[in-house]
Amino acid sequence: MAGGGLCFLLVLLLVLRLGGSADSLPxxxxxxxxxxxxxxxxxxEGGPAASVRVLxxxxxxxxxxxFLQDSVSPGASPLHPDPLGAELRALVDRVAQHEVRGRxxxxxxxxxxxxxxxxxxxxxxxxxxxxxxxxxPLGDGLRLPGDTGGDTLAxxxxxxxxxxxLGERAEPPAAVDSLLAAALATELGLAFLHPSPTPSPPGLGxxxxxxxxxxxxxxxxxxxxxxxxTMAFLNGALDGVLLGDHLSRLPPPRPxxxxxxxxxxxxxxxxDPAFRSNFRRQRxxxxxxxxxxxxxxxxxxxxxxxxxxxxxxxxxxxxxxLAQVASYASQEFTEAFLGCPAIHPRCRWGAAPYRxxxxxxxxxxxFLFVHHTFEPAQPCASFARCAASLRAVQRFHxxxxxxxxxxxxxxxxxxGYVYEGRGWHWVGAHTRGYNFRGFxxxxxxxxxxxxxxxxxxxxxxxxxxxxxxxxxxxxxxxxLLGHRQLRRGTDCPGDALFHLLRTWxxxxxxxx
Numbered sequence: 001m002a003g004g005g006l007c008f009l010l011v012l013l014l015v016l017r018l019g020g021s022a023d024s025l026p027x028x029x030x031x032x033x034x035x036x037x038x039x040x041x042x043x044x045e046g047g048p049a050a051s052v053r054v055l056x057x058x059x060x061x062x063x064x065x066x067f068l069q070d071s072v073s074p075g076a077s078p079l080h081p082d083p084l085g086a087e088l089r090a091l092v093d094r095v096a097q098h099e100v101r102g103r104x105x106x107x108x109x110x111x112x113x114x115x116x117x118x119x120x121x122x123x124x125x126x127x128x129x130x131x132x133x134x135x136x137p138l139g140d141g142l143r144l145p146g147d148t149g150g151d152t153l154a155x156x157x158x159x160x161x162x163x164x165x166l167g168e169r170a171e172p173p174a175a176v177d178s179l180l181a182a183a184l185a186t187e188l189g190l191a192f193l194h195p196s197p198t199p200s201p202p203g204l205g206x207x208x209x210x211x212x213x214x215x216x217x218x219x220x221x222x223x224x225x226x227x228x229x230t231m232a233f234l235n236g237a238l239d240g241v242l243l244g245d246h247l248s249r250l251p252p253p254r255p256x257x258x259x260x261x262x263x264x265x266x267x268x269x270x271x272d273p274a275f276r277s278n279f280r281r282q283r284x285x286x287x288x289x290x291x292x293x294x295x296x297x298x299x300x301x302x303x304x305x306x307x308x309x310x311x312x313x314x315x316x317x318x319x320x321x322l323a324q325v326a327s328y329a330s331q332e333f334t335e336a337f338l339g340c341p342a343i344h345p346r347c348r349w350g351a352a353p354y355r356x357x358x359x360x361x362x363x364x365x366x367f368l369f370v371h372h373t374f375e376p377a378q379p380c381a382s383f384a385r386c387a388a389s390l391r392a393v394q395r396f397h398x399x400x401x402x403x404x405x406x407x408x409x410x411x412x413x414x415x416g417y418v419y420e421g422r423g424w425h426w427v428g429a430h431t432r433g434y435n436f437r438g439f440x441x442x443x444x445x446x447x448x449x450x451x452x453x454x455x456x457x458x459x460x461x462x463x464x465x466x467x468x469x470x471x472x473x474x475x476x477x478x479x480l481l482g483h484r485q486l487r488r489g490t491d492c493p494g495d496a497l498f499h500l501l502r503t504w505x506x507x508x509x510x511x512x
Contacts, residue, residue: 026110027091033258040258105220114348115344116207125239134177136177138176173296179245182240187237191329194228210347297330298326341467363424365438368439370443378445385415386413408421410464
């Protein structure tokens with residue numbers, strides 16, 4: 001009996017291992033890049049570019065929007081035999097379709113920069129870029145699948161100089177940009193037709209937490225979503241627009257997508273550190289203007305209404321109503337997403353639990369206090385290093401100084417991200433005697449003799465306070481101070497940084 005029981009356990013373990021192997025691959029962007037690389041090595045009909053269509057064909061429902069189907073080859077259909085191995089096929093099937101069920105978000109991946117990215121809008125942007133950006137006509141001249149017409153938009157760049165802001169008797173757009181419509185504009189417009197499209201301030205879209213960072217399998221939103229426009233979807237859509245635009249500008253032969261994705265989610269495309277996922281918002285703000293995006297969202301909704309007259313969100317909606325939605329959606333996207341810094345929540349950097357019970361702030365606050373961590377003295381240029389540095393700061397504050405938590409409200413790295421400390425709503429321990437009256441923001445590093453990166457400085461000088469004021473968390477007439485101005489015996493935030501702070505707006509030299 002003992003031998004039989006042992007055999008049964010061994011068989012059970014083998015079955016579980018084989019059965020569970022399909023779900024064992026972590027939901028990492030690197031795993032998808034590996035899948036793309038394997039597809040590119042196959043002899044697919046349509047060439048290496050067909051790898052995106054194979055991924056888009058996974059799951060149900062899905063596929064390409066009608067206006068992108070005119071150049072589909074048989075490589076877009078599931079191939080037999082399957083060009084992917086069992087593990088990669090199972091991974092692709094899990095993440096090919098984006099959806100939100102309750103607080104569970106599916107179809108998302110953890111990128112090396114710590115951000116979470118929805119795969120489907122990323123793939124749609126890549127496909128539209130490979131086809132070349134085209135103007136898809138609207139109205140009576142609407143072209144349906146199979147019509148390869150349409151003016152090329154290669155080299156297209158949004159320019160608001162000749163665009164009339166919607167609401168000023170604007171005429172409906174004559175055409176829509178295939179790239180923006182596929183990756184961003186359609187879903188952006190539909191999200192703001194949602195009954196409750198209220199974003200979580202300051203920013204746009206719901207953030208979430210992974211069950212684990214080393215081998216992520218499940219992603220849970222921090223708050224119940226009010227609309228399907230999550231932070232992960234916006235990241236994927238913007239990445240799709242940026243990379244699709246880049247592809248559309250390149251003459252053939254274009255680089256392999258696995259190489260392009262590896263660079264974008266790594267050190268930078270073609271060695272440019274500013275062209276990577278860490279700085280997607282800054283690059284997106286330079287490419288997308290609110291007036292032009294409003295036209296594109298309006299056109300995308302009109303296009304979808306023409307293709308699906310009975311669409312539940314568009315049925316019986318007038319073009320004037322769609323124009324109003326497009327104006328509001330584009331303004332929120334450009335101001336509350338592109339114009340705000342990306343903030344990694346506490347769960348993302350591995351924060352230890354708060355000790356005790358936090359005290360709520362009475363918002364809006366009137367001060368912004370600037371610090372540097374001093375130790376670690378070196379700036380952090382990657383998510384892994386920034387997260388480790390912040391964990392070290394929290395350990396020091398909790399275990400040595402006996403504070404309840406990391407003292408700062410937010411910490412800014414040199415990797416393009418802000419890291420949540422005590423956050424927007426809880427009293428910190430950063431500026432003794434004034435913790436109730438202001439947010440404490442610290443740069444990781446020692447800035448006695450040098451300065452933080454230009455991007456990090458812009459975040460604290462412009463982006464973070466502007467978005468906090470817009471969300472009603474910080475008074476528009478707030479006062480900016482260095483830590484040393486309110487605490488004797490400290491050089492914080494360092495001589496070099498404090499000298500620069502004295503030139504910033506909202507700084508005051510004399511403290512009453």
